[in-house]
Amino acid sequence: MPELTARVVRASFPRGALAIRIREVLGALFTDEDFAAAFPGRGRPAISPGALALVSVLQYAEGLSDRQAADQVRARMDWKFLLGLELDDPGFDFTVLGDFRSRLIEHDLEEQVLEVVLARLSDTGLLRAGGRQRTDSTHVLAAVRTLNRMEFVGEALRAALEVLAAAAPGWLTGLIDASWVERYGAKIDNYRFPKGENVRREWAEQVGRDGFALLDAVDQSAAPLWLREIPAVQVLRRTWGEQYHRDTKGVRWREGKDLPPGRRRLASPYDLDARYGVKRGSGWTGYKAHLTETCEPDAPHLITNVETTDATVDDTEMTQAIHQHLEKRQLAPDEHVVDSGYVTAAHILTAHNDHGITLLGPVGADTHHAKRGDGEHAPDLTQAAFSVNWDAKTVTCPQGAVSASWSDQRKPSGTPITRVHFAHADCAPCPLRSRCTKAANGTWGRSLTLLPREQQEVLARQRSEQQTAEWKARYDIRAGVEGTISQAVRRTRLRRTPYRGQPKTHLANVLSATAINLIRVDAWLNNTPLGTTRLSHLARLDLVA
Numbered sequence: 001m002p003e004l005t006a007r008v009v010r011a012s013f014p015r016g017a018l019a020i021r022i023r024e025v026l027g028a029l030f031t032d033e034d035f036a037a038a039f040p041g042r043g044r045p046a047i048s049p050g051a052l053a054l055v056s057v058l059q060y061a062e063g064l065s066d067r068q069a070a071d072q073v074r075a076r077m078d079w080k081f082l083l084g085l086e087l088d089d090p091g092f093d094f095t096v097l098g099d100f101r102s103r104l105i106e107h108d109l110e111e112q113v114l115e116v117v118l119a120r121l122s123d124t125g126l127l128r129a130g131g132r133q134r135t136d137s138t139h140v141l142a143a144v145r146t147l148n149r150m151e152f153v154g155e156a157l158r159a160a161l162e163v164l165a166a167a168a169p170g171w172l173t174g175l176i177d178a179s180w181v182e183r184y185g186a187k188i189d190n191y192r193f194p195k196g197e198n199v200r201r202e203w204a205e206q207v208g209r210d211g212f213a214l215l216d217a218v219d220q221s222a223a224p225l226w227l228r229e230i231p232a233v234q235v236l237r238r239t240w241g242e243q244y245h246r247d248t249k250g251v252r253w254r255e256g257k258d259l260p261p262g263r264r265r266l267a268s269p270y271d272l273d274a275r276y277g278v279k280r281g282s283g284w285t286g287y288k289a290h291l292t293e294t295c296e297p298d299a300p301h302l303i304t305n306v307e308t309t310d311a312t313v314d315d316t317e318m319t320q321a322i323h324q325h326l327e328k329r330q331l332a333p334d335e336h337v338v339d340s341g342y343v344t345a346a347h348i349l350t351a352h353n354d355h356g357i358t359l360l361g362p363v364g365a366d367t368h369h370a371k372r373g374d375g376e377h378a379p380d381l382t383q384a385a386f387s388v389n390w391d392a393k394t395v396t397c398p399q400g401a402v403s404a405s406w407s408d409q410r411k412p413s414g415t416p417i418t419r420v421h422f423a424h425a426d427c428a429p430c431p432l433r434s435r436c437t438k439a440a441n442g443t444w445g446r447s448l449t450l451l452p453r454e455q456q457e458v459l460a461r462q463r464s465e466q467q468t469a470e471w472k473a474r475y476d477i478r479a480g481v482e483g484t485i486s487q488a489v490r491r492t493r494l495r496r497t498p499y500r501g502q503p504k505t506h507l508a509n510v511l512s513a514t515a516i517n518l519i520r521v522d523a524w525l526n527n528t529p530l531g532t533t534r535l536s537h538l539a540r541l542d543l544v545a
Helices: 003-012 018-026 032-038 049-061 066-075 077-083 095-106 112-123 149-167 169-173 178-184 197-219 225-229 231-243 319-328 345-355 453-465 469-492 502-525 537-544
Strands: 132-141 244-247 250-253 275-279 282-294 303-310 335-337 358-360 387-389 394-396 405-410 416-423 444-450
Touching: 003 077, 018 077, 018 112, 018 502, 032 049, 032 095, 032 112, 049 066, 049 077, 049 095, 049 112, 049 469, 049 502, 066 077, 066 095, 095 502, 112 303, 112 502, 132 303, 132 469, 149 169, 149 178, 149 197, 149 231, 178 197, 197 225, 197 231, 197 244, 197 250, 225 231, 231 244, 282 319, 282 469, 282 502, 303 319, 303 502, 319 345, 335 469, 345 358, 345 453, 358 469, 469 502
Parallel strands: 132 335, 335 358
Antiparallel strands: 132 282, 244 250, 275 282, 282 303, 387 394, 405 416, 416 444
């Protein structure tokens, strides 16, 4: 730290500031060696990678663009103090920040910024393994607009034509006519489409014929070979394979099950990693961010892990990955509190057996809908009413009937299950039939689907425990992670990624999480109390009443 910088900054900020307190408690945070793998060992010296990492985090903490962040390095004394620069240091050109991010992604160092900060916080005692942590996910909008199918195929073809018009204008001029310019000369937008379902379908099929004509021309031996390597042309080829059929009858839309699954299907020609997802009735094109944080009352609440997926990935698919990454950082909790999206019986067992983690979250209710008559109000008989003898491979119903069939099977996903059937002869005369089964005739009556024994027993125990007041009191702490997501969205603009592609989006989410950690450490050092849940004026009136 230059002596003049330290003296002037401390005199100018007698009450301190975030950058000053972070420097005094955590030191320089990043060193050049932390990012040495992303830079060559020979050639002209680069701008300090450690300084660029710190500026990138401060940039997200204050919601700045690259140009604004570079200006702050030149203009602000508290930033110079944190970076350890002379007061007259001229800084660097803003384009260096983009190059630094590209290097991190190229060398798989997206997590390095967060990991270094977590290690420093562990060394100072502000972060420790064990205790309780909580996780939740939120949607991240891609830096592209959401397109319906017609807009998507039209925009994919327009994007290819735009590139070809710039790269090979002479070749393209001999292929198209004025009608192409009329259809694809401007941005494809829904309000420009013709009205009527049949007319719109014809428009879409015309786009399909035009796209295949363009691809056929590109594939001809007379066309330059490099045209096939243009990314926009490759996107067009993939899109047409996903969206259209072409056979002797012509070009047709793919419909329903003939379309690829949403996870494999492109949602935009400009961001090939973004997907269209739906959660609780809300749809978006983009990604999901999963944030895990500590939640001990005697320490700052710090984000310990960030996962980024496309919008179609279910939360339940990320539980194991989160535990593995926390264990790798030696920050695995004793108890991990999550919502029902992250919990299955298999996850509860794996977390305990492989990682020593108690996974706390509600599992799906034991539901069964029987065939009811008018005026019947007694509860349905769920699986809990049946007694399973795993050794004998039989199930006994509440009326004492024993199952007639036990079959070990697997779901299409590979999950092992057991299908159990009762004989129709036992179920037909049963007085509880209306509460138990919808089966009207045939060989079988009531059927049950069981998980493997250990999982089924865990599931039954969990369903019972989560109804108790003690369990609900333990689980109440999960709600706090909603405040973390809110802070990340409001402070670091997590809701919409500024970049295209999942690797860049993940790096942005990691920088957001690291910035939140510095903000929270500063608040902890400054004795700033945790925020409370905000209530509307109407809710306050209700509480007063």
